[in-house]
Amino acid sequence: MVFIAHIRESDKQIQSVEEHLLGVKALAETIGDKIGVKHIAGLAGMLHDMGKFTHQFKNYIIEAVQNPENPPKRGSVDHSTSGGRLLYQKYHTGVPSRGGWILAEVVGNAVISHHSYLHDFLNSDQESPYLRRVEERELPEYERSMENFFTYVICEEKFQQYVSRAVEELEEFLSKPFAANGESKLMLLTKYIFSALIDADRTNTRLFEENRSEEPEQCRKDLFETYYKKLMDKIRAFQEESDADTPINILRRKMSDECDKFAEKPSGIYTLSIPTGGGKTLASLRYALKHASREGKKHVIYVVPFTTIIEQNAAEVRNILKDDGNILEHHSNVIDDEQDDDEDQSGMINTRQKLKLAKDNWDSPIIFTTMVQFLNVFYARGSRNIRRLHNLCESVIIFDEVQKVPVSCVSLFNHALNFLKTYGRSSLILCTATQPALSRVKHQLDINPDAEIIQDLSQVIDAFKRVEIVDKATDELFDNEKLTQFIREKLDEVQSILVVLNTKTVVKNLYCEWESSEVPLYHLSTSMCASHRNTILKKVRNHLKHGEKVVCFSTQLIEAGVDVSFDCVIRSLSGLDSIAQAAGRCNRHGKREIQQVYVIDHVEENLDHLPEIKVGKKISKKILIDLKANPKHHGGNLLSVRAMDRYFQEFYGDLDKSLNYFIPKLKKEMTELLMSDKTINSYYLAYKDRWKKHLPLYIANSYRTAADYFQVIHDHTTAVIVPYEEGKEIIVQLNGSGTIENLSGLLRKAQQYTINLLRYERDQLAQNGGLVPLLGGKVWALAETAYNKEFGVDLENNSELEDLLI
Incomplete structure (x- = not known):
């Protein structure tokens, strides 16, 4: 008898359940093997659709095909619970067995959740949605589906042997030294197995629907070697240009060479503190391509704070590598799947299903994405997000402008990086001119000893000094009218001015209030799409190239990595890191004498909903006042290493309660929901108090609740x-x-x-x-x-x- 997993839309061909389960198992094993959990992932793959081995589901899918205009009631057949129940009944009953119980919980949760999102093991109502699903859900043909599974997919004896291998992998995984507790390990393992299952399931189904075989994996080592040669040809061409031997270009070359040499070290978490304008993009690419080729990495991933940098950096890399097809830009999730629960899908591939199957799993050799999307992979709801997690492993990941990690996400960011280093075999580069104190928080980053790639950092920073900071924030206040007058005065002295303010509203108002002028004016904000911003930036760069008058009004999006160089920059008071980044848009290539960056205090900005900018502004003003009282304080320079260290210490100190992602509605930190020890987990203690017994689970984490509340940007x-x-x-x-x-x-x-x-x-x-x-x-x-x-x-x-x- 043929039990049906899917029916192809084009020719009504059938994919049997056993074909689908074995295909997904094989793909999941390959993904699991990356971090040494081949059999754990394979177990999820072979069990996920066990519930389709029933007459009930077979009749359901046939009726859906025969009556597309009047299909059977959606959601009337549960096919994802059976595999989770099998694990629970066989390995999670009787005397507690650490290996068997944890395996059943980790894999079982992934299986029962593969059409929505991971279930809570324990929630705020002192209940276990996971247990309710595997213990109580009515499954009329459960025994039949289990019998068919052992008949068509794998015999019971071999299944037991397979599970034993999975338990061995689990014990080895848990024994590995890791900069966090056991609950954190289990959280990250569960999410990885879920990622492997989601991608394997979607990929196998897509290949069946497209009537294709699995694509052979491209040899990334050869590809990265080819890319590296192209990059080195470009670097050698730079050295033949007329200005190659200027002091700044010599120093850029030296730092690029240091990155190349550092690529020979083992993978780890390192810092790259190249000053603004120091050639960070190509130097980090040089490290990434050489290290990826040497160490057999599968991806080079750039993670940036703003979408503007994606456009610029990707264009720069494309121009060198000449291979658009292998370079992916991922700005945001165009498809909204956060609330999806498609247990009701019939097996026919409709438009809704095609969206879910669309290839969107970050399998490209080179990827550019944002910090929002990176954090969403680990912590946000939606199968499209977590599907990408496994492709962050065996990668070189460059975090450009890492100081922009949102404060509330610092601990979560550190956990993700520690996992990728310890288990994922990835190399992670924290790239910025202003390194934040990510190792000074409670959940510390497991950064390598001697992590800094650039030697003699203080001397390098001094050599790149091209601007002076002019303090106009401690003694006077600016509104748009006064700022307009100040800009007009400066236009008598310089050709180009960049004005960076903290809110979109004030930027737009300043632009609109400007009276007609012969000077070209431009406006930039995140209300414009990437292509639109690119058009504006091209026009601005053209004016700058020809030395023409131009004024650009922008939010902070222009600060991080956008390659423009103005004669003068005016920056509204904010954090020192933002001021430093704005200063990097002034006299960027040092072709002029020292130029001025004016720091102002703008009274029309409403920062009530921007707490991080508000706190950063307060601390920066204190440092400016110190420097005014004694010019030798803080290394005698607002942007010195000493000043920056002081800034980040105070910044994280003031926002200490926010570092673990506090959820006001729950009065609880995200880290407790995801990885707290059961003995101190308030939900667990409340469960014991209510039911007068221990929760019969090893894991008490609240995955779905945490995902429901997670937003990198707090306003959804x-x-x-x-x-x-x-x-x-x-x-x-x-x-x-x-x-x-x-x-x-x-x-x-x-x-x-x-x-x-x-x-x-x-x-x-x-x-x-x-x-x-x-x-x-x-x-x-x-x-x-x-x-x-x-x-x-x-x-x-x-x-x-x-x-x-x-």
């Missing part, structure tokens, strides 16, 4: 595609019904035409007709009248059609 955002240039055609095509491959390509293209709306922005646009649902509301787009050629998103939805860039 929604990604929407905007009708700017090619974005309009992408919106039109997404309204059609394409293949999985076509959808994958469109979603990749859409990254350049996507912006993230805050909750109030989405609500306002929804009310005034500015939002358009695509693909059943799984993807959203802006109406044409809700996007403006100067500012991007128009919340009023009344931009004139003739003003649109389409």
Whole structure:
């Protein structure tokens, strides 16, 4: 008898349950093998759809195919609980057995959750959704599905041997020294197994639907060696240019050489503190490609704080490597799958399923993404996020401008990096001109001894001094009117001025209030999509290249890594790291004498919803006051190593209670939900008090609750595609019904035409007709009248059609 897993849309071919389970098992084993848990991952793969070995599911899927207009009741057949129950009944009953119980919990949770998100082992109601699922859920044909599983997939004796191998792997995994407690290990292992299962399941189903065989893995070692040769050719070409022997270029070359040499060291967590303008992107790429080739890494991943840097860095790397197909830019999740629970899917591949199967698992050799997306992989809800986790292993990951890690996520960030170092065999480079104190928090980063790649750091910083900081913040206050006058005065002295303020509202108001002028004015903010910002930056760079007058008003997005060089920068008071980054946009290549960076205190900025900027501003002002009283304090320079160390100590000290992601509604830290010892877990203690017994589980972590509350940016955002240039055609095509491959390509293209709306922005646009649902509301787009050629998103939805860039 053939039991059906899927029926192909194009030709109604059947994929049997055993074919699917064995295919997913093989893929999951390959993924698990990366961190030494081949059989644990394979166990999840072979069990995940055991519940499809029933007449009930077979009738359900056949009826869905025969009656597409009137299908059976959705969700009427549970096919994901059976595999979890089998593990629970066979290995989690009777006398507690550490290995068997933990294995059943880790793998069982992944199996029962593979159509939604990991279950809580214990929640705030002192209940266990995991136990309720594996113990109480009604499964009419459970015995039949188990019998068929042992008949068609693997016999019981071999299954027991397989489980024994998995228990051995588990014990070895737990015995490995790790900079955290056992609960943290189990949390990260569970998420890794879930990642392996999700990707293996989606990949096998996609290959069946596309009628393809599994793609052979490209030899990444040869590819990275080819890339390295191309990069070195480019570096040698730089050395033949007329200005190659200027002091700054000689120093850039020296630091690049140090990165090359450092690539021969073992993988670990290291710091790269190249000053702004020191050639950080190419130097770090040189390390990454050489180390990846030597150590057999599968990916080189750049993680940046803002999407603007993705565009610039990716373009720079593409220009050198000449291989667009192997370079992925991932700005945000275009598809909203956070609340998905598709247990009700019938086995037929409809449009909704195609979105889920679309290739979006970060398997490219070179990836550029954001800190938001990196943290979402580990901690946010949605199968699309966690599916990518395993591809962070066996990688070289460059964290550009790592000082921008949100304060609330510092401990979670450290746990993720420690896992990737210890288990994931990845090399992690913390890249910035202003290294934060990530090892001074409670959940410390397991950074390597002698971690700094650049030698004689203080001398390097002195040699790169191209600006002086002018304090205009301690004695006077600025509003937009006064700032406008100040800018006009400076335009009599210099050709180009960059003004960086802390809020989008004040930037936009300053731009709009500027009276007509012959000087070209430009506006930049995250309300504009990546392609739009690129267009503006190209215009700005063209003015700068020809020495023409130009003024650019921007939020902080321009600070981190955007390669522009103005004669003068005006920066609204904020954290020292932000001031340092803004200073890096002034006299960037040292072609002029020392230029001025003016720090002002802008009274019109409302920072009540920006606590990190507010705290940073307060500490920076204190340091400025110290320097005014005694110019020798803090190393005699606002941006000295001593000043920066003092800044980060105070910054993390003031925000100490936020470092472990405190959740006000629960009055609990995220770290307790994910990795606290049972003996001090408040949910566990409440459970004991209520039920007068111990929780019959080794793990008490609350995975789904934690994911529900996790947001890197605390005000939830929604990604929407905007009708700017090619974005309009992408919106039109997404309204059609394409293949999985076509959808994958469109979603990749859409990254350049996507912006993230805050909750109030989405609500306002929804009310005034500015939002358009695509693909059943799984993807959203802006109406044409809700996007403006100067500012991007128009919340009023009344931009004139003739003003649109389409």
